[in-house]
Amino acid sequence: MIGKSKTPSRVTTVKGACPHDCPDTCALEVHVSDGIAIKVSGSAAHAPTAGVLCTKVARYTERTYHPDRLLHPMRRIGKKGEGRFERISWEEAIATVANRLAPIAAEGAEQILPYSYAGTMGLVQGESMSMRFFHRLGASFLDRTICASAGTAGHEITLGSRIGVDVELADQAKLIIFWGSNAITSSVHFWARAQEAKRRGATLVAIDPYRSLTAEKCHRHIALLPGTDSALALGLMHVLIRDGLIDDDYVQRHTLGFEGLSERASLYPPAKVAAICGITPQEIESLAQLYGTTRPALIRANYGMQRVRGGGMATRNIACLPALVGAFRDAAGGMFLSTSGNFAVDNRALERPDLLAGRTPRTINMSTIGHALLDGIAPVKALIVYNSNPVAVAPDSSRVVRGFAREDLFTVVLEHFQTDTADYADILLPATTQLEHLDVIKPYGHYYMMANNPAIAPLGECKPNSEIFRLLAKAMGFEEPCFSDSDETIAQAAVAKDWDFNAVRAAGWQRVGPAKDVARFADGGFDTPSGKVEFFSARAQRLGLDPLPDYIAPQEDTRSAAASRYPLAMISPPARHFLNSSFVNVQSLRASEGEPWLDIHPDDASKRQVVAGGYVRVFNDRGSVELRARITDRARRGVVVGLSVWWKKLARDGKNANELTSSDTLTDMGRAATFYDCLVQVEAL
Numbered sequence: 206m207i208g209k210s211k212t213p214s215r216v217t218t219v220k221g222a223c224p225h226d227c228p229d230t231c232a233l234e235v236h237v238s239d240g241i242a243i244k245v246s247g248s249a250a251h252a253p254t255a256g257v258l259c260t261k262v263a264r265y266t267e268r269t270y271h272p273d274r275l276l277h278p279m280r281r282i283g284k285k286g287e288g289r290f291e292r293i294s295w296e297e298a299i300a301t302v303a304n305r306l307a308p309i310a311a312e313g314a315e316q317i318l319p320y321s322y323a324g325t326m327g328l329v330q331g332e333s334m335s336m337r338f339f340h341r342l343g344a345s346f347l348d349r350t351i352c353a354s355a356g357t358a359g360h361e362i363t364l365g366s367r368i369g370v371d372v373e374l375a376d377q378a379k380l381i382i383f384w385g386s387n388a389i390t391s392s393v394h395f396w397a398r399a400q401e402a403k404r405r406g407a408t409l410v411a412i413d414p415y416r417s418l419t420a421e422k423c424h425r426h427i428a429l430l431p432g433t434d435s436a437l438a439l440g441l442m443h444v445l446i447r448d449g450l451i452d453d454d455y456v457q458r459h460t461l462g463f464e465g466l467s468e469r470a471s472l473y474p475p476a477k478v479a480a481i482c483g484i485t486p487q488e489i490e491s492l493a494q495l496y497g498t499t500r501p502a503l504i505r506a507n508y509g510m511q512r513v514r515g516g517g518m519a520t521r522n523i524a525c526l527p528a529l530v531g532a533f534r535d536a537a538g539g540m541f542l543s544t545s546g547n548f549a550v551d552n553r554a555l556e557r558p559d560l561l562a563g564r565t566p567r568t569i570n571m572s573t574i575g576h577a578l579l580d581g582i583a584p585v586k587a588l589i590v591y592n593s594n595p596v597a598v599a600p601d602s603s604r605v606v607r608g609f610a611r612e613d614l615f616t617v618v619l620e621h622f623q624t625d626t627a628d629y630a631d632i633l634l635p636a637t638t639q640l641e642h643l644d645v646i647k648p649y650g651h652y653y654m655m656a657n658n659p660a661i662a663p664l665g666e667c668k669p670n671s672e673i674f675r676l677l678a679k680a681m682g683f684e685e686p687c688f689s690d691s692d693e694t695i696a697q698a699a700v701a702k703d704w705d706f707n708a709v710r711a712a713g714w715q716r717v718g719p720a721k722d723v724a725r726f727a728d729g730g731f732d733t734p735s736g737k738v739e740f741f742s743a744r745a746q747r748l749g750l751d752p753l754p755d756y757i758a759p760q761e762d763t764r765s766a767a768a769s770r771y772p773l774a775m776i777s778p779p780a781r782h783f784l785n786s787s788f789v790n791v792q793s794l795r796a797s798e799g800e801p802w803l804d805i806h807p808d809d810a811s812k813r814q815v816v817a818g819g820y821v822r823v824f825n826d827r828g829s830v831e832l833r834a835r836i837t838d839r840a841r842r843g844v845v846v847g848l849s850v851w852w853k854k855l856a857r858d859g860k861n862a863n864e865l866t867s868s869d870t871l872t873d874m875g876r877a878a879t880f881y882d883c884l885v886q887v888e889a890l
């Protein structure tokens with residue numbers, strides 16, 4: 206060996222795709238040396254990614270090789286919630302789960318409930334083998350409402366499916382309205398395009414109760430009260446119609462129900478709307494002027510305005526605006542909530558609902574999981590959680606915890622880490638991360654189907670979700686051939702029939718949808734029942750909803766009687782360095798966020814003797830949480846802000862903002878959670 210120098214190992218690059226619940230779905234380049242991922246970077250060749258990743262995923266190796274990664278199956282030995290486990294083998298883990306599920310299934314399979322969301326947006330590691338397994342069992346359906354279902358419903362009854370503006374054109378817009386969207390945090394690649402638009406002279410406007418990172422960089426910021434967006438949209442319509450700023454030709458040819466809309470909007474003059482929203486009439490007048498006279502005008506709505514009782518209606522009203530002014534005539538103008546409507550994924554092939562064999566199990570709403578576990582008419586006896594951390598993220602957390610703590614509930618959790626939810630597992634199963642498994646991802650912020658190649662071998666004894674459900678299916682004696690499908694076969698079933706998944710995999714992505722620069726709705730062609738923008742919606746009427754846009758006040762209104770006890774409206778939107786509750790346990794990212802803060806306006810703070818940096822108790826009838834006060838006019842008067850979603854166990858009092866949020870009120874459409882419809886009181890500690 207003497208004299209021989211060690212040859213530097215070769216670094217290879219593997220094409221991947223970010224799995225997180227983020228509109229940007231970046232193309233990743235995973236740099237691998239000696240079987241170790243040494244760096245993750247963004248692909249320069251993928252136009253939406255443009256060579257840049259957010260700070261979270263740029264640190265992906267820190268998360269992947271985190272010393273706390275779960276590496277072996279485990280069985281609980283402590284009390285539920287205590288977090289004490291012992292290592293077991295895969296054989297024992299799978300046999301234990303199968304042996305516990307079999308008698309429950311024999312008695313009534315609906316007593317088994319999957320609980321999952323978008324921890325990974327991968328179609329293979331998401332709802333494919335897992336749903337085949339649950340369909341074959343006849344388990345309860347899960348209504349996946351925790352995020353976007355209210356906005357989706359409001360968009361659908363107005364414009365049809367969500368085919369948002371191509372992000373690659375956003376730099377051509379002359380006006381961009383960020384409506385309930387903190388793009389710097391939650392869609393940084395859209396923000397990069399908006400900045401380019403700004404450099405080219407575009408005006409940026411933010412509509413947000415909080416001076417978010419995005420709002421502070423916009424030319425204008427309208428800081429309305431939470432849950433009042435539907436009124437603001439009606440106020441804008443009022444002025445647009447009154448001042449003749451509408452595109453008559455577009456309205457006549459491509460919309461339905463203008464007269465009704467016009468009548469409704471006449472009931473919302475600026476003075477009235479200003480009082481509802483807690484803003485000035487002038488702000489409404491001048492935004493309407495700007496919107497009615499600037500083209501291309503793009504509304505970048507995100508989901509911030511739909512987490513309140515009237516969240517469906519808010520989205521619906523906002524979606525009416527581009528039709529009124531003819532903004533859809535421009536490729537860079539219109540509405541951008543999501544682009545997921547572009548992609549035709551064959552969910553039947555993935556999930557195989559035929560395995561239900563005629564059964565129609567009950568549906569349980571994930572946003573009311575606490576109620577389902579505690580007071581469901583028929584009990585939930587087994588819960589299988591994957592791709593989600595409900596003990597931290599679901600509303601009305603003390604109820605959720607009481608449900609998860611039930612001694613007679615059998616809980617299985619598939620995870621990367623021992624999360625707040627994992628602490629309640631009977632059996633805890635270690636799952637692979639995106640660097641370790643194959644997948645294909647349907648994005649919701651651009652026009653490319655994305656493929657992910659495994660870059661490294663699974664760590665420890667980790668297995669992909671798909672493989673875990675394959676093993677469970679086998680142990681339960683399910684013999685249908687689909688339970689033997691490989692991940693490659695599932696991925697091929699997910700993408701368009703005329704594509705070769707292997708080719709997509711080699712390229713990393715495949716663009717779908719219209720050619721660039723095409724104004725998709727310039728000549729109408731919406732996929733609503735009438736093919737038009739439906740100001741009047743018969744579908745809404747059939748659902749028992751108002752067929753026309755209207756204002757629905759928040760359930761917990763700052764002007765209601767309840768506000769005498771709980772006068773502050775609390776919102777808990779995403780923190781920049783976390784992704785929901787993912788990444789909270791990554792030390793460097795948690796350090797960037799500091800600790801669980803409460804942003805409070807100086808006037809609201811001084812009324813309560815709250816001092817900067819002091820701890821406060823935030824409470825309502827549902828619970829309380831201790832946060833550290835940050836006195837700042839980023840929070841408007843009457844609104845407090847606790848950026849989220851913290852791991853409870855990493856907070857000083859073992860709690861997070863969801864102690865305060867409600868599961869008693871759901872949204873007007875889509876049965877979604879009302880995270881930002883939440884009155885509280887604050888006291889100094």
Ligand SMILES: Nc1nc2c(c(=O)[nH]1)N[C@H]1C(S)=C(S)[C@@H](COP(=O)(O)OP(=O)(O)OC[C@H]3O[C@@H](n4cnc5c(=O)[nH]c(N)nc54)[C@H](O)[C@@H]3O)O[C@H]1N2
Nearest residue numbers: 385386387391415431432507508509778779781783784785
């Ligand atoms: N870094 C990071 N990125 C994320 C996430 C994350 O947790 N962290 N989460 C991902 C997920 S799952 C989703 S769904 C999206 C989230 O996307 P959104 O839910 O749209 O979240 P944000 O983009 O942060 O925008 C929310 C903004 O809406 C504001 N807001 C709150 N209430 C109201 C209201 O009543 N009206 C209006 N107009 N604004 C309101 C908040 O103050 C906040 O600034 O982002 C995704 N991207």
Ligand SMILES: Nc1nc2c(c(=O)[nH]1)N[C@H]1C(S)=C(S)[C@@H](COP(=O)(O)OP(=O)(O)OC[C@H]3O[C@@H](n4cnc5c(=O)[nH]c(N)nc54)[C@H](O)[C@@H]3O)O[C@H]1N2
Nearest residue numbers: 322323324325352592593594598619620636777785786787
């Ligand atoms: N107060 C408040 N609460 C909120 C929100 C808010 O704004 N405020 N936002 C809500 C929204 S928009 C959403 S979408 C939900 C999100 O809530 P969740 O969907 O629960 O998202 P995360 O908190 O990111 O948890 C995802 C978990 O999945 C795990 N995971 C990731 N990939 C895999 C995999 O391949 N296999 C397995 N087995 N596990 C994996 C991660 O480790 C992580 O613990 O939270 C909601 N909760």
Ligand code: SF4
Nearest residue numbers: 223227230231259262
């Ligand atoms: S979280 Fe979003 S911005 Fe960050 S790498 Fe993933 S897709 Fe890109």
Ligand SMILES: [Mo]
Nearest residue numbers: 226351352353
């Ligand atoms: Mo979400």
